[in-house]
Amino acid sequence: MEKKESIIKYYKKQSGFYDITRPLFLFGRGEIVKWIAETNPKDHLLEAGCGTGHLLKSLAKNTDCVLTGIDLSPDMLEIAQRKLPTEINLHQTDLEDFNPGKKYDAVLLSYVFTLDFAKNVEQIKRVKQLLKHNGRIYVVDFHRYGSALYKRYMNWHGIEMGVELLQLLESEFATKRKSIRKAYGGVWEYFIYEGANVED
Numbered sequence: 001m002e003k004k005e006s007i008i009k010y011y012k013k014q015s016g017f018y019d020i021t022r023p024l025f026l027f028g029r030g031e032i033v034k035w036i037a038e039t040n041p042k043d044h045l046l047e048a049g050c051g052t053g054h055l056l057k058s059l060a061k062n063t064d065c066v067l068t069g070i071d072l073s074p075d076m077l078e079i080a081q082r083k084l085p086t087e088i089n090l091h092q093t094d095l096e097d098f099n100p101g102k103k104y105d106a107v108l109l110s111y112v113f114t115l116d117f118a119k120n121v122e123q124i125k126r127v128k129q130l131l132k133h134n135g136r137i138y139v140v141d142f143h144r145y146g147s148a149l150y151k152r153y154m155n156w157h158g159i160e161m162g163v164e165l166l167q168l169l170e171s172e173f174a175t176k177r178k179s180i181r182k183a184y185g186g187v188w189e190y191f192i193y194e195g196a197n198v199e200d
């Protein structure tokens with residue numbers, strides 16, 4: 001099965017209990033909303049892989065951003081649609097196929113890159129094409145496994161993590177802020193990143 005299909009299938013099963021379970025391990029999502037609110041509260045912002053709309057809801061409450069969300073999974077988007085104000089545009093699409101005909105001031109990816117680690121180079125290239133010059137990329141994601149047992153558990157959930165992701169972001173964007181944190185005393189690490197697109 002292609003990775004894209006397996007992500008859609010996985011979230012078909014997970015969507016029903018996603019919002020209850022994820023606060024237990026998708027750390028840093030509240031922090032990244034604060035970073036965005038501090039830097040560009042009125043911008044056109046795209047969340048790629050918006051899922052059930054957890055961050056878009058918080059961004060709508062805490063910023064004046066014009067918000068758009070895209071996601072591969074129709075099941076996750078259905079939940080987002082129910083909880084979000086109608087002025088937030090939602091589209092079911094792969095990031096790689098999304099062609100809005102405009103560029104954004106900011107693109108946010110929260111726990112998306114580690115779902116398809118092998119595609120990160122292409123995905124980052126696509127994000128750059130969607131960003132204005134000096135537009136911002138915001139990323140929160142897993143950074144490093146704390147143990148071999150935890151690696152096995154995460155791989156079973158289709159998640160692969162490694163320090164290469166943050167290195168790649170830093171080589172493709174001008175780093176504005178970054179923070180690496182430990183979860184549960186070091187079972188894993190996650191990072192929060194803000195970079196600027198220095199290309200046109």
Ligand SMILES: C[S@@+](CC[C@H](N)C(=O)[O-])C[C@H]1O[C@@H](n2cnc3c(N)ncnc32)[C@H](O)[C@@H]1O
Binds near residue numbers: 008029051073096112
């Ligand atoms: C772990 S969830 C994160 C959802 C949300 N960003 C959050 O933090 O709660 C990852 C989401 O990314 C979506 N996704 C993964 N790869 C994608 C891609 N290439 N294009 C669009 N959405 C994608 C999945 O369908 C899923 O809803």
